[in-house]
Amino acid sequence: DTGVSQDPRHKITKRGQNVTFRCDPISEHNRLYWYRQTLGQGPEFLTYFQNEAQLEKSRLLSDRFSAERPKGSFSTLEIQRTEQGDSAMYLCASSWQGSGELFFGEGSRLTVL
Amino acid sequence: KQEVTQIPAALSVPEGENLVLNCSFTDSAIYNLQWFRQDPGKGLTSLLLIQSSQREQTSGRLNASLDKSSGRSTLYIAASQPGDSATYLCALLNDYKLSFGAGTTVTVRA
Numbered sequence: 228d229t230g231v232s233q234d235p236r237h238k239i240t241k242r243g244q245n246v247t248f249r250c251d252p253i254s255e256h257n258r259l260y261w262y263r264q265t266l267g268q269g270p271e272f273l274t275y276f277q278n279e280a281q282l283e284k285s286r287l288l289s290d291r292f293s294a295e296r297p298k299g300s301f302s303t304l305e306i307q308r309t310e311q312g313d314s315a316m317y318l319c320a321s322s323w324q325g326s327g328e329l330f331f332g333e334g335s336r337l338t339v340l
Numbered sequence: 341k342q343e344v345t346q347i348p349a350a351l352s353v354p355e356g357e358n359l360v361l362n363c364s365f366t367d368s369a370i371y372n373l374q375w376f377r378q379d380p381g382k383g384l385t386s387l388l389l390i391q392s393s394q395r396e397q398t399s400g401r402l403n404a405s406l407d408k409s410s411g412r413s414t415l416y417i418a419a420s421q422p423g424d425s426a427t428y429l430c431a432l433l434n435d436y437k438l439s440f441g442a443g444t445t446v447t448v449r450a
Contacts, residue, residue, distance in 0.1 A: 260438075269440030277436075327389075329386070
């Protein structure tokens with residue numbers, strides 16, 4: 228069990244560029260979540276997958292954001308035309324449907340200049 | 341919509357003192373409650389999970405209680421150490437979604 232893995236850990240980009248983050252969940256977990264955390268706040272829910280199906284998207288996830296989980300394994304979160312307000316820590320978590328206990332990765336910190 | 345509040349926002353104690361961290365929530369129809377620890381710039385580490393049917397959970401120096409009727413949970417850390425300095429977050433699971441408080445930042449002075 229290697230835990231939840233996220234890549235890259237830190238991304239610095241210029242406004243208007245596209246960025247993509249990857250999350251590899253714990254292998255036997257069928258649920259995968261993306262959260263966003265800004266300084267001094269708790270994480271906010273963005274979206275979640277059960278297997279390969281994206282079952283809910285928060286209204287925080289504008290049309291510039293897209294998440295995928297092909298084949299129900301790893302997931303990617305893409306942000307198009309980044310804005311300075313997108314600067315945050317993007318956290319991925321996974322869980323087994325029956326347990327309800329979420330395990331988080333180390334996060335991917337995005338800085339938009 | 342679940343609202344989660346953690347008070348105080350920050351706490352500083354001398355080493356050896358017991359810590360009491362509070363979490364209150366508005367919707368008692370929860371599946372479970374998790375307490376997490378977060379070090380600066382890092383992800384979240386799960387400390388304790390309390391199922392909806394449980395009243396408390398213990399792990400080493402940590403004890404967490406859950407009172408759904410009053411919408412409160414408390415995390416106790418006994419005999420604090422400088423290594424306990426971190427931000428502690430509580431989170432409640434409704435259906436599939438965790439709702440977080442803003443956290444309590446703890447500093448343990450040597």
